[in-house]
Amino acid sequence: MHRTPTSAPHARAGPLAPAMDGxxxxxxxxxxxxxxxxxxxxxxxxxxxxxxxPALAAAVGLAAQLAFTAVxxxxxxxxxxxxxxxxRWSALAPALLTVSTVEAIAVAVASGxxxxxxxxxxxxxxxxxxxxxxxxxxxxxxxSFGVLTLLRLALAAHAHAAAARVPWWRAAALVLxxxxxxxxxxxxxxxLMQGRSYEPWGxxxxxxxxxxA
Amino acid sequence: MSGRWDxxxxxxLLLACALFAALGLAWWRDRARTFxxxxxxxxxxxxxxxxxxxxxxxxxxxxxxxCPHCQEHLxxxxxxxxxxxxxPALAALLVDQPxxxxxxxxxxxxxxxxWWDSAQVWREAWGRRAYGETFRFDARGxxxxxxxxxxxxxxxxxxx
Numbered sequence: 001m002h003r004t005p006t007s008a009p010h011a012r013a014g015p016l017a018p019a020m021d022g023x024x025x026x027x028x029x030x031x032x033x034x035x036x037x038x039x040x041x042x043x044x045x046x047x048x049x050x051x052x053x054p055a056l057a058a059a060v061g062l063a064a065q066l067a068f069t070a071v072x073x074x075x076x077x078x079x080x081x082x083x084x085x086x087x088r089w090s091a092l093a094p095a096l097l098t099v100s101t102v103e104a105i106a107v108a109v110a111s112g113x114x115x116x117x118x119x120x121x122x123x124x125x126x127x128x129x130x131x132x133x134x135x136x137x138x139x140x141x142x143x144s145f146g147v148l149t150l151l152r153l154a155l156a157a158h159a160h161a162a163a164a165r166v167p168w169w170r171a172a173a174l175v176l177x178x179x180x181x182x183x184x185x186x187x188x189x190x191x192l193m194q195g196r197s198y199e200p201w202g203x204x205x206x207x208x209x210x211x212x213a
Numbered sequence: 214m215s216g217r218w219d220x221x222x223x224x225x226l227l228l229a230c231a232l233f234a235a236l237g238l239a240w241w242r243d244r245a246r247t248f249x250x251x252x253x254x255x256x257x258x259x260x261x262x263x264x265x266x267x268x269x270x271x272x273x274x275x276x277x278x279x280c281p282h283c284q285e286h287l288x289x290x291x292x293x294x295x296x297x298x299x300x301p302a303l304a305a306l307l308v309d310q311p312x313x314x315x316x317x318x319x320x321x322x323x324x325x326x327x328w329w330d331s332a333q334v335w336r337e338a339w340g341r342r343a344y345g346e347t348f349r350f351d352a353r354g355x356x357x358x359x360x361x362x363x364x365x366x367x368x369x370x371x372x373x
Contacts, residue, residue, distance in 0.1 A: 071225065078226035081219060089218065181233055188240035194342040 022090065029094035032101045037062045039104045043111035069097045072178070076160060079174055085164040095159035099152060106148035124148050137194060141187035153179055248340030253354035257334050258306065261317050264326030266302030270357070271325045272366055273304045273348045275335055283345030284319060286362040290347065291321040293365060301349070301367075304328060308335045308344070 041058035052060075073093035080087040108114055109125040121129035126146035127139065153175055160171035253271055255264065272294075274287045287305055294300045304325025307314065317327055335341050345362025360366045 071229075074222045074225045075229055077219075078222035081222065082226070089222065181229075185233060185236060188236045192236075192240060192243060 025091070025094040025098070029097040032098045032104070033062060033066065035101050036065050036104045039108045039111075039113070042113050043107060065100065066097070069093060069100060072096055075178065076163075076174070079178075080160075080164045080166075085166060087160075087163045092159065092163040095163065096156060099155040099159055102148050102152040102155060106144065106146065106152075109148070110144075122146065137190035138187050140190055141183050246340065249338050251339045251341070251348050251350075251356045251359065253348070253350040253356075255328070257332060258328035259313065259331050260326055261307070261314070261329050262305075262323055262327035264302075264304070264324075266304075266325045268352045269299060270301040270352070270367075271304055271350045271354075272301045273306050273325065273328075273350065275308045275341060275344055275346045275348075276305045276319065277309050277344045278307065278314065280344045283362055286345040286347075287319060288321050290365070291323075300324075306330055306335060306348075308333075308341075 037058050040061040041054050044052070044054035044057040044061075070093060073089050073096055076092050076096075077087045077089045106125040109116060109121050110129040112121070112129075114121070116124070118130055124146050125148055126142075126144045128143035129146070154172070157168055157172035157175045160166075160175055161168045164171065253273065272290070274283065274290065276283050276287055278284075287303070291303055294303065302325035303321070303323055305319055305323055305327045307317075307327065307329045310329060310331075313329055313331070319327065330336075341359075343361055346359055347362070347364070347366045348359050349357040349366040351357055358366055
């Protein structure tokens with residue numbers, strides 16, 4: 001049932017072309033990982049991980065990002081397989097990690113490292129970039145939704161489409177389902193865990209516009 | 214080898230679907246529960262510090278001892294209400310606290326006392342979760358409002 005391409009795309013480029021493509025994909029993925037580390041390292045002092053050394057916080061964050069990408073690629077391969085398309089994990093995973101650099105930029109914008117005006121930061125990186133982002137679990141789950149998220153989803157769809165050799169819109173539908181499912185998981189988890197988490201859930205005063213006492 | 218990886222990927226997808234369904238079901242069941250409206254009844258809690266409140270409003274802050282931000286909220290609230298002509302009786306309700314604390318020092322005088330929610334009334338009966346939430350009760354124990362940390366209860370727009 002698995003569909004395969006009718007013609008080898010590298011037939012004219014020589015036998016080494018697929019290997020070179022793979023090498024290039026992993027090299028780009030390595031650069032993406034380096035960018036993630038840099039962004040997380042710079043953002044660490046302003047986050048909840050401020051009690052840990054920035055390099056350690058960045059390393060843990062990078063490991064989490066790599067694991068998330070690996071699982072995302074694994075789920076993508078399985079989903080495409082269920083739809084009858086054979087996709088190689090080794091082709092999809094580095095492409096998704098490279099695409100995730102857009103999210104790394106969004107993290108940098110949200111952390112204030114870029115020095116952008118708050119309005120632009122919110123447009124690019126979502127409400128999480130605004131000071132006093134919502135305390136509601138639903139709002140927090142979708143707080144990262146901005147222009148950069150849209151761009152990342154579009155590029156991820158492109159990566160899926162290239163790996164599965166399907167039209168972009170079809171890949172975009174799968175990517176959108178994955179994204180919405182992940183946001184729902186975050187929403188439900190935050191909602192269920194609210195109060196058991198020791199992170200600052202609201203903002204401690206001063207709150208001059210909250211009234212007078 | 215490829216078949217083994219395919220199976221692994223399929224297992225990952227099935228696990229993800231199962232997790233999604235389980236979490237969604239848990240969330241839906243949690244949302245479908247109905248909870249009682251909070252009401253101040255000292256008999257439901259264990260007194261840890263004396264209650265010297267006169268008749269008037271009682272503001273009860275849900276405090277967890279491992280949560281610094283809700284304790285900070287309690288201190289700030291105390292600081293902002295002491296100057297009032299008729300300050301409310303500020304009280305701390307220790308929540309999600311499995312055992313009775315051996316000693317308690319929240320750093321502020323609490324006219325409304327400190328109370329240990331040993332029966333998980335706050336979470337199980339009232340359905341509350343957010344530490345630092347402040348409940349404003351009238352002299353008869355009826356709820357006037359509940360507000361999140363960072364808000365002065367009788368000056369906020371958030372009301373039940």
